[in-house]
Amino acid sequence: MKKVLISKVSSVIMNKAHIYGVGKFETNYTDLGYSDKMGPKLRMLVEKQLCDDLKIYGIMANKFKFDWSESCIEGEDAIYLDGVVENFSGINIFNEKDKHIAEGWMEFIYEPTYNFFISYWGFLTYFDSGKEIEIKDKVGIPLHIFNQIPENVRYGYKTELLK
Numbered sequence: 001m002k003k004v005l006i007s008k009v010s011s012v013i014m015n016k017a018h019i020y021g022v023g024k025f026e027t028n029y030t031d032l033g034y035s036d037k038m039g040p041k042l043r044m045l046v047e048k049q050l051c052d053d054l055k056i057y058g059i060m061a062n063k064f065k066f067d068w069s070e071s072c073i074e075g076e077d078a079i080y081l082d083g084v085v086e087n088f089s090g091i092n093i094f095n096e097k098d099k100h101i102a103e104g105w106m107e108f109i110y111e112p113t114y115n116f117f118i119s120y121w122g123f124l125t126y127f128d129s130g131k132e133i134e135i136k137d138k139v140g141i142p143l144h145i146f147n148q149i150p151e152n153v154r155y156g157y158k159t160e161l162l163k
Contacts, residue, residue, distance in 0.1 A: 027098050033071035033090065039082025046085060049119045050106060054093065056144055057135045059102055059126055061095035078110045080117055085110075087122065102126050102135075109141070111153050120145045138162060 032038075038046065051064045068091060075087035089105035107122035120142065124135040136142070140162030141149075149157055 027065070027067050027092075027094055027100075028069040029065060029067055031069035033068045033088075034073050034086070035068040035071045035088055035091075037084040037086070042081040042083040042085060045081065045117070046106070046108075046119045050091075050104075050121065053120045053145075054102065054124075056142075057121070057124060057126075059093075059135070061101060063096040065094040065096070065098070067092040067094060074105060075107075078108070078112075080110055085119070089123070100127055104136075107141075109145070109149060109157065111150065114150045114153060116150050116153075118145060118148055 035043070047064075047066050050066075054060075054064060068088070070090035070092060071088040072090050073086045074089045077084055077086040085108055087105070087107050091104050091106060092100060093102040093104070095101050102124060104124040105122045106119050108117065108119040110117045121136055122139070123137060125137075126133040126135050141157055141160045142162050146154065146157060146161050
């Protein structure tokens with residue numbers, strides 16, 4: 001019994017280490033977690049938009065790799081392209097050398113009437129030399145995302161603009 005308990009505690013500690021970028025752990029690029037409802041076209045679009053957003057925040061890499069295995073559903077959903085998108089937390093980002101560089105929670109805006117879709121980081125933590133740097137830790141739509149919303153529907157999002 002004691003061995004099982006120690007194993008479970010160790011597993012929890014390793015999971016926290018995984019989430020918070022402490023220590024070395026294996027990546028998992030094949031387990032899509034709860035994001036498995038996104039089809040390949042939707043996933044490609046979401047990952048491209050989230051990569052573009054990483055660069056806006058100054059996070060650079062030759063290649064960003066997404067580990068969705070810890071993803072959790074956090075809010076609204078929408079059917080778009082070839083799947084269902086949700087507000088996901090627990091998205092881990094690695095560079096081309098499989099170094100854990102960021103973790104975050106994505107948000108999205110979808111206006112079907114205008115065929116407008118954009119995903120962006122709702123929360124974002126950057127890992128650098130064992131330090132956690134909170135890049136985005138406040139709820140709201142960043143100005144660079146707000147400015148991409150079609151003008152005729154922007155007013156509906158004005159109250160959500162990040163202050």
